[in-house]
Amino acid sequence: MAATRPANPLALAVLVLLWERPMHPYEMSSTLRERRKEDSIKVNYGSLYSVVESLMKRGLIEATETVREGRRPERTVYAITETGGQVMVDWLVELLSTPKKEFTQFEAALSLAGALPPEQVIELLGQRLRNLRFQQKAAEAVFEEARSVGLPRLFMIETEFTVALQNAEIAFVEHLLHDLRDETLGGFGMWRRIHELRRDGVAPGEIEAKIAAEFPDELVFAQHDENH
Amino acid sequence: MAATRPANPLALAVLVLLWERPMHPYEMSSTLRERRKEDSIKVNYGSLYSVVESLMKRGLIEATETVREGRRPERTVYAITETGGQVMVDWLVELLSTPKKEFTQFEAALSLAGALPPEQVIELLGQRLRNLRFQQKAAEAVFEEARSVGLPRLFMIETEFTVALQNAEIAFVEHLLHDLRDETLGGFGMWRRIHELRRDGVAPGEIEAKIAAEFPDELVFAQHDENH
DNA sequence: AGTCGAATATTCGACATCGAGTATTCGCCG
DNA sequence: CGGCGAATACTCGATGTCGAATATTCGACT
Numbered sequence: 001m002a003a004t005r006p007a008n009p010l011a012l013a014v015l016v017l018l019w020e021r022p023m024h025p026y027e028m029s030s031t032l033r034e035r036r037k038e039d040s041i042k043v044n045y046g047s048l049y050s051v052v053e054s055l056m057k058r059g060l061i062e063a064t065e066t067v068r069e070g071r072r073p074e075r076t077v078y079a080i081t082e083t084g085g086q087v088m089v090d091w092l093v094e095l096l097s098t099p100k101k102e103f104t105q106f107e108a109a110l111s112l113a114g115a116l117p118p119e120q121v122i123e124l125l126g127q128r129l130r131n132l133r134f135q136q137k138a139a140e141a142v143f144e145e146a147r148s149v150g151l152p153r154l155f156m157i158e159t160e161f162t163v164a165l166q167n168a169e170i171a172f173v174e175h176l177l178h179d180l181r182d183e184t185l186g187g188f189g190m191w192r193r194i195h196e197l198r199r200d201g202v203a204p205g206e207i208e209a210k211i212a213a214e215f216p217d218e219l220v221f222a223q224h225d226e227n228h
Numbered sequence: 229m230a231a232t233r234p235a236n237p238l239a240l241a242v243l244v245l246l247w248e249r250p251m252h253p254y255e256m257s258s259t260l261r262e263r264r265k266e267d268s269i270k271v272n273y274g275s276l277y278s279v280v281e282s283l284m285k286r287g288l289i290e291a292t293e294t295v296r297e298g299r300r301p302e303r304t305v306y307a308i309t310e311t312g313g314q315v316m317v318d319w320l321v322e323l324l325s326t327p328k329k330e331f332t333q334f335e336a337a338l339s340l341a342g343a344l345p346p347e348q349v350i351e352l353l354g355q356r357l358r359n360l361r362f363q364q365k366a367a368e369a370v371f372e373e374a375r376s377v378g379l380p381r382l383f384m385i386e387t388e389f390t391v392a393l394q395n396a397e398i399a400f401v402e403h404l405l406h407d408l409r410d411e412t413l414g415g416f417g418m419w420r421r422i423h424e425l426r427r428d429g430v431a432p433g434e435i436e437a438k439i440a441a442e443f444p445d446e447l448v449f450a451q452h453d454e455n456h
Numbered sequence: 457a458g459t460c461g462a463a464t465a466t467t468c469g470a471c472a473t474c475g476a477g478t479a480t481t482c483g484c485c486g
Numbered sequence: 487c488g489g490c491g492a493a494t495a496c497t498c499g500a501t502g503t504c505g506a507a508t509a510t511t512c513g514a515c516t
Binding site (some may be wrong): 024025026029030045046049050075 | 463464465466467468
Binding site (some may be wrong): 457459460462463464465466467468469470471472473474475476477478479481482483484485486 | 487488489490491492493494495496497498499500501502503504505506507508509510511512513514515516
């Protein structure tokens with residue numbers, strides 16, 4: 001059978017750390033913290049220990065010794081196995097070369113935003129924009145500081161990436177807000193009307209009928225509705 | 229106590245659907261499919277049924293009737309409760325107004341890419357770029373088709389959003405690849421040297437020492453290492 | 457010598473996730 | 487009219503997630 005791997009990217013981080021040198025779990029978490037990898041990989045005690053166990057079961061890492069230093073609790077030191085090294089490489093290859101759809105909460109919220117009235121959505125997106133700009137300022141400051149300390153860019157590409165994505169989000173929200181305020185976005189009138197009717201306590205079925213009558217051109221795509 | 233909610237955004241989708249009108253779970257999944265929300269919300273049978281149960285336990289939705297149509301298996305129809313309506317609004321408000329850090333696999337991979345030699349990373353990012361461009365073409369075609377069918381833009385904002393993010397990713401990878409090929413990216417020499425030494429079978433501890441000696445200026449930030 | 461908080465190091469269990477499996481029925485085609 | 491594939495509708499359990507709780511030690515300061 002092919003060597004399987006855990007789903008959690010934290011397991012990849014563990015493999016990479018053990019590829020550098022043997023370590024015990026707590027040291028992994030502090031190393032990741034020191035290198036600021038917490039910002040790009042979700043590290044979490046519970047997950048760390050179960051991910052290590054899961055890597056053990058699959059034979060990708062092995063316990064080499066248990067040390068007792070002073071009277072601290074016992075620490076188990078792990079090392080990567082040969083299979084583990086291969087899995088690490090394969091995993092990195094896949095993640096770097098092959099884009100995979102990932103779902104964000106904001107995307108979900110956008111797709112469900114129709115359940116709030118348009119004016120409120122405009123208001124909320126305005127707030128988001130202010131928050132995003134604030135975060136952006138903060139991120140750039142951190143960035144600048146890291147550079148001034150002499151941290152090579154190589155160690156910050158993942159941060160550059162998230163900054164790039166954030167900028168794209170800012171531009172998107174700005175653009176969307178503009179179109180919403182303009183009321184030029186296709187479907188806007190229908191959206192507002194639905195919420196007016198709901199506010200006035202019109203029943204769901206009746207709303208559907210009214211909307212269909214009032215906005216025939218915006219619903220041409222929905223012919224399948226006639227089946228019911 | 230404050231009304232809690234499940235963590236899975238699919239639960240929000242369920243609330244929104246039931247806010248529109250009562251439904252049974254399978255109908256939820258097909259409605260989401262029809263509206264192409266699968267692309268922006270991870271829908272998954274297992275999760276759907278457990279999310280519905282979880283919403284029930286919290287009193288955000290309630291079972292109104294169980295219908296048997298023909299000799300199909302029994303279907304339980306659910307409706308949203310008043311509390312559920314409030315939770316839905318609060319949840320949407322939060323997601324729309326407040327950006328929250330989300331971790332992507334690619335970000336994790338970027339931050340761990342140092343475990344592969346630079347030449348390979350360049351090669352892999354080249355592949356990624358080709359894949360991204362291909363996907364982009366496909367997405368734009370879907371988009372164009374939707375518009376030609378008369379689907380109002382309002383129903384596609386979430387798609388516009390992901391397209392914007394994808395474009396940002398393409399630009400980022402292009403830029404990064406350029407800097408890598410140039411070898412202008414700070415830390416590049418060190419990175420290559422580490423992999424040369426590993427390939428030649430030099431021991432981890434020795435590698436660290438050699439690197440520290442050969443690249444003193446790129447490691448000025450790492451003074452904490454002297455503690456060990 | 458005492459204590460307080462930060463760091464070290466891990467466990468636990470409630471909860472969530474998800475794909476594969478099961479069972480049924482409808483509709484179409486020959 | 488019979489059979490087969492697509493659609494309907496849901497269940498199950500192995501696995502994964504994660505924060506809170508636990509327990510200890512170190513160092514700084516009183």
